[in-house]
Amino acid sequence: MSRVCVVGGGIIGLLSALELQAAGLEVTLLERTLPGRESSWAGGGILSPLYPWRYPEAVTPLAAWSQMRYPDLAETLRESTDVDPEWTRSGLLVLDPDEFEPGLAWAAAQGRRAEVVGEDDLRRLEPRLAHEGEALWMPDLAQIRNPRLVKALVHHLQGRVRFLDNTPVQGFEAPGGRLRALLTPAGRLACERAVICAGAWSGGLLSTLGRPPLIEPVRGQMLLFRSAPCEQRRIVLDGGRYLIPRRDGRVLAGSTMERVGFDKATTRVAAEALKAFAVGRFPHLEAVEMERHWSGLRPGSANGVPYIGPVPGVEGLFIDTGQFRNGVVLAPASARLVADLMLGRPPILDPAAYAVDAPRP
Ligand SMILES: Cc1cc2nc3c(=O)[nH]c(=O)nc-3n(C[C@H](O)[C@H](O)[C@H](O)COP(=O)(O)OP(=O)(O)OC[C@H]3O[C@@H](n4cnc5c(N)ncnc54)[C@H](O)[C@@H]3O)c2cc1C
Structure with missing residues (x-):
């Protein structure tokens, strides 16, 4: 062999x-x-x-x-190990209005589903999201519990x-x-x-x-909230930051982009910024326990x-x-x-x- x-x-x-x-x-x-x-x-x-x-x-x-x-x-x-990686078609909501047009054009060219939804549809898709206005909805995007x-x-x-x-x-x-x-x-x-x-x-x-x-290493910091199942169901992306709901209710808020070499420290400034971002979109997270804060080094190219x-x-x-x-x-x-x-x-x-x-x- x-x-x-x-x-x-x-x-x-x-x-x-x-x-x-x-x-x-x-x-x-x-x-x-x-x-x-x-x-x-x-x-x-x-x-x-x-x-x-x-x-x-x-x-x-x-x-x-x-x-x-x-x-x-x-x-x-999942079948061979009994560890379920939780592939989940959560769908993704993009809140930045400037991204709607390029997003729709890209989706059309790639044959992907995408539509701009108004406030009523948005309420139905994500009832606890605090957002005035429309969103770009990409229903087929999935996540995995890495x-x-x-x-x-x-x-x-x-x-x-x-x-x-x-x-x-x-x-x-x-x-x-x-x-x-x-x-x-x-x-x-x-x-x-x-x-x-x-x-x-x-x-x-x-x-x-x-x-x-x-x-080059590019540090990213992440916050984990111990929320309850179904409080958030879609991945939400806004201003380069995102919130990812896991099946058990935990919510990840990410992330930073920092060129600080191989330093994997976490910082209070980043924790505060990520928390403010999360609570701004889902106000109920203010009262939810912040379970963990970590960082990782992306292989930047x-x-x-x-x-x-x-x-x-x-x-x-x-x-x-x-x-x-x-x-x-x-x-x-x-x-x-x-x-x-x-x-x-x-x-x-x-x-x-x-x-x-x-x-x-
Ligand atoms: C905060 C954050 C959020 C992210 N979110 C997403 C996301 O939502 N979706 C997405 O697609 N990607 C995401 N990424 C990026 C993604 O995680 C990385 O691109 C990916 O994990 C890189 O995988 P890798 O195997 O190359 O590196 P790593 O997972 O870092 O693995 C490299 C391995 O090599 C080992 N190693 C290093 N040097 C040596 C050596 N000399 N000899 C032997 N072993 C060595 C290390 O110990 C390590 O285990 C995110 C990254 C971060 C940090």
């Missing part, structure tokens, strides 16, 4: 391992700490780019492919993939430009094919090869177009990272695409726009 290594156990690494294992390869996943504890845990799980019309064209096909794959993936994981998704993936892959936890990859052995081994504190691991899925830390790994980092493909100059080494604000929604397609490229299969999508050296708009 052919062997391959995956570096990093976030959603991108876990799904890449799943794809490569499903193709019959013997997969070893090396994780610096424990899988599924970083951005893929910290994120919101909205299965769409926020304001998708603002992104370069290359992001949309990855999102569309993943959106089709998610219901089956969630069901397979901490459960990564937990289910880890359970599903146990026994199928070899996990090397607490094993940071520190560099590569690639004499003559051909990958031979990964270097870890425990020694060298012989390996002729590997994919870097190290999220915000991928840039550091690339710099060990003398390549400039392509990825130019315009959110990920890097998926071979690392130039090192035969056998690939990269799949830089999904930035959209790593959960882009993960299934990103993982399938990198597996296609590693295995020499016809790719699900034209990979040109995601190549490491492709010009970024």
Whole structure:
């Protein structure tokens, strides 16, 4: 059986391992700490780019492919692990009036459902929302409970993939430009094919090869309210911030965009701003317990177009990272695409726009 290594156990690494294992390869996943504890845990799980019309064209096909794959993936994981990732078609309400026109045009071009709803319909869709005026309603957009998704993936892959936890990859052995081994504190691991899925830390790994980092960490803070089921049913997006209702009533308020290096501290300023945003849209949240406040580091890339493909100059080494604000929604397609490229299969999508050296708009 052919062997391959995956570096990093976030959603991108876990799904890449799943794809490569499903193709019959013997997969070893090396994780610096424990899988599924970083951005893929910290994120919101909205299965769409926020304001998708603002992104370069290359992001949309990855999102569309993943959106089709998610219901089956969630069901397979639920059946095989008893952890339900809670794929839920919540629908999404956009409150910013300036976004209605571009949103409608984008939806028409993509064949998606979207309509501008008036106050009566809005009351019916989301009775407790405090909003005067219309909203853009996108009924098909879904969410997934990402901490459960990564937990289910880890359970599903146990026994199928070899996990090397607490094993940071520190560099590569690639004499003559051909990958031979990964270097870890425990020694060298012989390996002729590997994919870097190290999220915000991928840039550091690339710099060990003398390549400039392509990825910068972008911190996002999140607040969790312990609300009751059905107080809010739709994802609400307004002014770049959002509120996501989970099935058990918990509501996530996010998020910030901060370039502060690898600092994962949370700040009182952000907590106050997120709370004010949440209470402004749903006044009942004022009296609801704030259960948790955390942050995560997104793998930031130019315009959110990920890097998926071979690392130039090192035969056998690939990269799949830089999904930035959209790593959960882009993960299934990103993982399938990198597996296609590693295995020499016809790719699900034209990979040109995601190549490491492709010009970024
Ligand atoms: C607040 C917030 C909200 C978000 N909301 C959404 C959303 O609603 N929808 C959406 O689609 N996306 C969202 N995102 C973005 C999404 O979470 C990320 O794009 C995605 O999780 C990135 O996945 P990843 O696997 O690349 O990175 P990570 O989950 O960070 O995983 C990378 C892994 O690599 C490991 N690693 C690092 N270096 C090494 C090494 N040298 N050796 C071995 N292992 C290593 C790390 O320990 C980590 O486990 C959000 C992110 C944040 C922070």
